[in-house]
Amino acid sequence: MIRINNLTxxxxxxxxxxxxxxxxEQGEVFxxxxxxxxxxxxxxxMLATLLKPTSGSATVxxxxxxxxxxxxxxxxxxxxxxxxxDDLLTGYENLQIHAMLYGxxxxxxxxxxxxxxxxxxxxxxxxxxxxxxxxxMRRRLEIARGLIHSPKVLFLDEPTLGLxxxxxxxxxxxxxxxxxxxxxxxxLTTHYMEEADMLCNRIGIMDKGKIIALDTPTNLKLMLGGxxxxxxxxxxxxxxxxxxxxxxxxxxESFDGYVILxxxxxxxxxxxxxxxxxxxxxxxxxxxxSDVFLKxxxxxxxxxxxxxxxxxxxxxxxx
Amino acid sequence: xxxxxxxxxxxxxxxxxxxxEVKVFFREKSRLVASTFTPLLWLFVIGSGxxxxxxxxxxxxxxxxIFPGIxxxxxxxxxxxxxxxxxxxxxxxxxxxxxxxxxxxSTIFTGKAFGGMTNSLIQVSILLVVGxxxxxxxxxxxxxxxxxxxxxxxxxxxxxxxxxGSYMTSLEGFQMIISFVVFPLFFLSxxxxxxxxxxxxxxxxxxxxxVTYAVxxxxxxxxxxxSHPLGLDLLILLIYSxxxxxxxxxxxxxxxxx
Ligand SMILES: Nc1ncnc2c1ncn2[C@@H]1O[C@H](COP(=O)(O)OP(=O)(O)OP(=O)(O)O)[C@@H](O)[C@H]1O
Ligand SMILES: [Mg+2]
Numbered sequence: 001m002i003r004i005n006n007l008t009x010x011x012x013x014x015x016x017x018x019x020x021x022x023x024x025e026q027g028e029v030f031x032x033x034x035x036x037x038x039x040x041x042x043x044x045x046m047l048a049t050l051l052k053p054t055s056g057s058a059t060v061x062x063x064x065x066x067x068x069x070x071x072x073x074x075x076x077x078x079x080x081x082x083x084x085x086d087d088l089l090t091g092y093e094n095l096q097i098h099a100m101l102y103g104x105x106x107x108x109x110x111x112x113x114x115x116x117x118x119x120x121x122x123x124x125x126x127x128x129x130x131x132x133x134x135x136x137m138r139r140r141l142e143i144a145r146g147l148i149h150s151p152k153v154l155f156l157d158e159p160t161l162g163l164x165x166x167x168x169x170x171x172x173x174x175x176x177x178x179x180x181x182x183x184x185x186x187x188l189t190t191h192y193m194e195e196a197d198m199l200c201n202r203i204g205i206m207d208k209g210k211i212i213a214l215d216t217p218t219n220l221k222l223m224l225g226g227x228x229x230x231x232x233x234x235x236x237x238x239x240x241x242x243x244x245x246x247x248x249x250x251x252x253e254s255f256d257g258y259v260i261l262x263x264x265x266x267x268x269x270x271x272x273x274x275x276x277x278x279x280x281x282x283x284x285x286x287x288x289x290s291d292v293f294l295k296x297x298x299x300x301x302x303x304x305x306x307x308x309x310x311x312x313x314x315x316x317x318x319x
Numbered sequence: 320x321x322x323x324x325x326x327x328x329x330x331x332x333x334x335x336x337x338x339x340e341v342k343v344f345f346r347e348k349s350r351l352v353a354s355t356f357t358p359l360l361w362l363f364v365i366g367s368g369x370x371x372x373x374x375x376x377x378x379x380x381x382x383x384x385i386f387p388g389i390x391x392x393x394x395x396x397x398x399x400x401x402x403x404x405x406x407x408x409x410x411x412x413x414x415x416x417x418x419x420x421x422x423x424x425s426t427i428f429t430g431k432a433f434g435g436m437t438n439s440l441i442q443v444s445i446l447l448v449v450g451x452x453x454x455x456x457x458x459x460x461x462x463x464x465x466x467x468x469x470x471x472x473x474x475x476x477x478x479x480x481x482x483x484g485s486y487m488t489s490l491e492g493f494q495m496i497i498s499f500v501v502f503p504l505f506f507l508s509x510x511x512x513x514x515x516x517x518x519x520x521x522x523x524x525x526x527x528x529x530v531t532y533a534v535x536x537x538x539x540x541x542x543x544x545x546s547h548p549l550g551l552d553l554l555i556l557l558i559y560s561x562x563x564x565x566x567x568x569x570x571x572x573x574x575x576x577x
Pocket of ligand 2 (some may be wrong): 040041042081157
């Protein structure tokens with residue numbers, strides 16, 4: 001559905017997107033994960049024909065982004081990082097105007113608008129001006145707008161940026177519902193690991209304009225060598241020898257009176273381990289995509305991205 | 320028959336862009352009130368204030384004399400402001416959402432220009448009603464001619480505003496446009512004084528100002544006095560409209576989306 005070949009965008013000295021190649025199949029939910037400035041938005045802007053690549057090429061829905069921009073635009077819906085609906089218009093009017101701009105046939109226009117409003121749960125508020133909407137409602141309106149012309153591909157640039165935890169979960173529900181109902185190909189960017197984990201079939205981790213890892217969330221987490229099990233043993237020394245001989249244990253370390261094991265599938269194998277050794281306590285944890293990100297880039301994405309953009313703003317101010 | 324669907328789709332796109340502008344126009348109350356109020360203030364304060372002291376050609380009451388100029392003032396302000404308002408559309412990303420739709424830049428330009436012309440026409444209508452109150456009467460023909468002149472001038476100046484706005488990325492640019500475009504266009508046009516007996520340097524500036532020809536044409540139509548033949552005014556306005564319209568379309572094609 002999307003083929004990207006050596007796509008590059010350079011601003012004077014800075015290379016925002018560096019020789020990126022990537023194929024995304026129909027029906028996939030693909031996540032682009034990366035810190036501020038990694039180049040996620042730049043990739044999306046180029047694919048959406050808003051920004052001219054410095055070099056390289058790409059096709060969306062088999063149309064070349066540089067040679068057939070209008071056909072690409074008809075094929076895609078997009079939710080920008082910053083909401084772009086007109087504040088003074090109502091939700092309904094925003095959708096109506098966009099339906100006309102996309103040439104949605106008048107005979108089905110009204111129905112498409114109603115369906116889109118229904119899907120994002122804004123039917124009740126459709127006649128309110130957008131300036132009276134909350135941040136979450138605005139983003140949902142943007143999604144409705146992105147879907148109004150039944151696109152093949154939907155781009156979501158940080159769809160949950162600045163939303164509170166419960167609005168974020170609502171947004172995830174909408175996105176998952178979309179995937180089921182509309183058979184879309186979705187490309188989403190995010191800072192939130194659990195979001196990517198939850199929604200995406202495949203994830204590309206971006207750093208400084210390059211994709212530095214590309215796989216399913218599960219495989220990415222496996223890169224770290226499975227789950228971690230932390231035990232406090234009753235008979236420390238003799239049991240360690242027993243543990244070393246177990247097939248499911250990949251790694252073993254002693255730490256502060258505890259034993260830390262690297263285990264393939266902790267849920268399944270903990271009972272097995274407990275059969276062989278006596279323990280006072282047991283704890284297990286699975287690696288998160290944050291751990292993967294930390295390992296790959298040596299940076300903690302959480303510190304950068306935990307807050308919404310307002311918090312980031314405040315942080316800048318403090319310096 | 321040539322593809323009817325594509326013509327309808329094209330008309331829909333222009334209509335959508337126009338509709339948005341008109342709705343926004345009526346909802347931005349402060350802008351609407353301010354841009355209607357300013358010309359009225361001029362008409363009554365300057366118009367009455369100078370009536371007593373100034374004598375202009377053809378022994379016409381000064382307030383009536385500047386009425387065509389005040390109509391043009393309203394067009395200058397509404398059209399240039401409207402055009403340069405595109406800076407806000409970009410700032411608040413609305414324009415980005417339009418540019419990512421399958422709508423060509425020249426279509427976006429056309430929709431915007433229609434919006435600007437509509438705004439001007441609405442404001443001028445209010446002034447024409449006020450004109451009736453102060454005793455300025457129109458024949459139906461004069462009314463049609465006035466509308467044509469207003470639309471031409473508005474198109475030219477909306478295009479100018481859109482052109483300038485499309486190159487600007489910050490809101491400070493807006494202040495520059497007011498000081499260096501809006502006020503000179505208005506003051507140099509002869510909206511407030513007869514252009515027959517001006518010093519050389521002023522006369523040159525007045526000659527290149529498109530608003531001059533609209534003021535002259537409206538004086539001709541409304542008061543029956545004018546420095547040029549109506550046809551010449553019309554021709555010059557047409558030329559300005561074409562040139563500025565082409566320039567605006569070109570600037571829109573060059574405008575960066577993000
Ligand atoms: N118009 C521009 N001129 C110069 N540099 C730019 C421009 N736009 C973006 N950049 C740079 O390109 C890089 C990538 O930016 P981009 O917006 O794609 O990052 P991002 O991954 O979307 O970040 P965020 O998570 O903050 O949205 C950044 O270093 C940014 O400063
Ligand atoms: Mg971004």
